[in-house]
Amino acid sequence: MRILYVGDDWVGSNARSLADGFRQAGHEVVVIDSTPVTLPTRLSPPWLYAKATHRRAPWAVEQVHADIERAAADFRPDLLFAFKSVHLDQRRLLDTLARLHVHYSPDDVANPENISPEYLAHESEWDLIVTTKQHNVAELRDRGARAVTFVRSAYDPAWHHPAARRGARQFLLGFIGVCRPDRRDDMVALARTYGDRMLVRGPGWRRVPELRTTRAVVAGPVYGQHYSAVIADITANLVLLNSDNRDTHTCRTFEVPAAGGLFVGQRTDEHAELLRDTVECFLFTEAAELHEIVQWCAAHPEQAAAVAAAGYRRIVDGGHRYVDRAREIIASLERPTFAKPASDSAVVGNTAFPGNTARGADESQS
Numbered sequence: 001m002r003i004l005y006v007g008d009d010w011v012g013s014n015a016r017s018l019a020d021g022f023r024q025a026g027h028e029v030v031v032i033d034s035t036p037v038t039l040p041t042r043l044s045p046p047w048l049y050a051k052a053t054h055r056r057a058p059w060a061v062e063q064v065h066a067d068i069e070r071a072a073a074d075f076r077p078d079l080l081f082a083f084k085s086v087h088l089d090q091r092r093l094l095d096t097l098a099r100l101h102v103h104y105s106p107d108d109v110a111n112p113e114n115i116s117p118e119y120l121a122h123e124s125e126w127d128l129i130v131t132t133k134q135h136n137v138a139e140l141r142d143r144g145a146r147a148v149t150f151v152r153s154a155y156d157p158a159w160h161h162p163a164a165r166r167g168a169r170q171f172l173l174g175f176i177g178v179c180r181p182d183r184r185d186d187m188v189a190l191a192r193t194y195g196d197r198m199l200v201r202g203p204g205w206r207r208v209p210e211l212r213t214t215r216a217v218v219a220g221p222v223y224g225q226h227y228s229a230v231i232a233d234i235t236a237n238l239v240l241l242n243s244d245n246r247d248t249h250t251c252r253t254f255e256v257p258a259a260g261g262l263f264v265g266q267r268t269d270e271h272a273e274l275l276r277d278t279v280e281c282f283l284f285t286e287a288a289e290l291h292e293i294v295q296w297c298a299a300h301p302e303q304a305a306a307v308a309a310a311g312y313r314r315i316v317d318g319g320h321r322y323v324d325r326a327r328e329i330i331a332s333l334e335r336p337t338f339a340k341p342a343s344d345s346a347v348v349g350n351t352a353f354p355g356n357t358a359r360g361a362d363e364s365q366s
Contacts, residue, residue, distance in 0.1 A: 001027045001330065004072055004098060006064075007083030009033035012223030014106060014251060014322075015083040017156035021322030022081070025330065030075050032067050036060045037087055056087045065092050072097045079333075086115050090122035100333065104130040106153070108245035110139055130329055134270075135246060149332040152270075154322045155254040155315070162260030162312070163228040172197040173294050174234030176222060177252065179204030182243045186287070191216035194294070199234060231261040235304055236282075236297045239265030249274065257281070257315040262308035264293055274318075280311040 003022050007015030009031055016031075023029045037060050040046035046057035065088065072080070080098040082088070084106055094101055103126045107114040123129070124144035131137060132153050140148045173194050175187065179202060187205070191198050191214035198216040205211060211218050222230050231237060237256045241247035248268040256263050263281035265271055275281035284290040297304040 001079055002075060002077045003027050003029045003079045003081050004068070004075055004077035004096070005029050005031045005081045005083070006034055006068060006085050006088070006093070007031070007081075007104075008035045008038055010035055010039070010223075012159060012227070014153075017154070017159070017322045018083065018104070018326060020156070020158070021154070021324075021326035022330075024323040025326045027326075027330075030071050030077070032064065032071055034064055034083075034085060034088065037064050038084075061088060065089055068093070068096055084114070086119040090118050090125075094122060094125050100127050102126065102128045102130060102329070102333075104329075105136070106132050106251075107242075108133050108247075109136050110246075111244055113244065128333065130332075133246065134248065147332075149329065151325045151328045152249060152320070153251040153254060154320050154325045155251070155258040156322050157258070157316075159224050159227060160255045160258040161228055163225065163232050165232045166229050167233065169233065171199040171217070171234045172298055173236050173238065174199035174230075175201070175238040175240065176227065176230060177202045177240060179208060180242060180244070183240055184208060187211070188214065189287070190290075191218075193291070199230075201230060227255070228259040231256060231259040234261060235301060236264045236294050237261040239263055239271075241266050241268070254315055254320045257308070257311040258320075260308060260312050262297070262304055263311050264290070264297075275311055275314055278307070280307060280314045282307070 005019045005022065007013070007019060009016050009019070019029055019031050036046060037056050040050060040057065040060065046060040049055070049057040069092075077098045079100045079102060080093065080096045081102050081104065082093055083104045085093060085103065105114065109115055109131060120143075123140075124146060126146065128147045128149060129140050129145045130149050130151060131140065132151060134150055137148050137150050173190065177183075179187075187200060188208065188210045191200065191211055195215040196217065199219075200211065200216055201219045201222055203221050205218050206220060208218075239250065239252045239256055241250055249270040253263070253265065253271065253274060257275070257280075263275060265281065265283060267277075267283040267285045271281070271283055277283045282293045284293060
């Protein structure tokens with residue numbers, strides 16, 4: 001299949017990893033980078049415009065669409081795949097020359113931070129919505145989505161793999177992730193308890209003044225292969241969920257074990273399904289339970305490493321790469337329930353797909 005892929009193409013982004021997953025699955029892929037719209041360079045004119053108006057710079061949006069339309073004319077794709085493209089012109093995306101139009105939402109589509117009024121106005125026109133949140137499946141159907149597919153998050157072997165340590169220092173506890181309001185107080189409390197045995201990395205943490213007095217090591221974000229090298233320096237790797245997205249799993253669910261790290265995460269049904277507690281990971285509900293786990297890791301480092309190794313095997317043998325998710329998405333488009341009568345369908349290979357104007361059958365992988 002020929003796929004015109006619209007998404008953020010910076011090194012280490014999930015969008016880039018999924019695009020590569022489609023290529024690894026045997027498809028021809030052309031990527032249009034949406035980063036100038038979604039994450040403009042700090043202090044650049046589009047960044048300043050967005051800060052002043054709370055809107056995306058129209059000239060940046062226009063340039064991305066010009067790139068999309070040029071590529072579509074030359075490439076003649078079977079599929080336009082849009083990775084969280086809620087800040088682009090939905091009408092122009094849907095009118096792009098392609099047989100199918102699929103939108104991928106890696107975050108909770110009920111969270112206003114992850115959608116836009118224009119996206120909502122056109123959501124029902126996408127041939128398929130892909131979501132990584134099980135609870136979004138029914139919500140998207142209720143909002144009028146034509147078809148919905150659930151796939152879990154994933155890891156990228158290019159970035160997430162066991163790596164050699166880059167120094168002699170080993171942290172007992174560590175967290176790599178964004179500073180969010182629902183994480184801040186708990187992280188400060190942990191840092192006060194574990195001091196210089198704890199590492200905190202990610203956007204926003206260096207701006208938390210309470211962390212400066214804890215002796216914990218605090219640094220900025222880490223991406224790509226550097227992520228796995230940092231995981232190697234941590235005995236117990238915290239996997240925290242985003243309550244604003246009602247997460248029950250996250251990308252870190254797969255990335256930490258795939259990098260060889262010991263997964264220490266919040267207890268959810270999905271986490272318990274993916275990894276066996278105390279055998280392939282450690283799950284906790286309350287702070288006291290987390291402290292017990294960390295103290296056990298400090299007292300039994302070799303056994304902790306054995307649990308990490310078991311978790312690594314479970315994830316890497318379980319079909320959780322981005323190429324596996326790409327295959328799941330394509331498979332959902334190839335199912336008979338997605339097809340329409342031949343007279344009313346566009347055909348890709350030997351498979352019939354719904355056209356751009358008629359409604360297709362709802363389905364889910366949940």
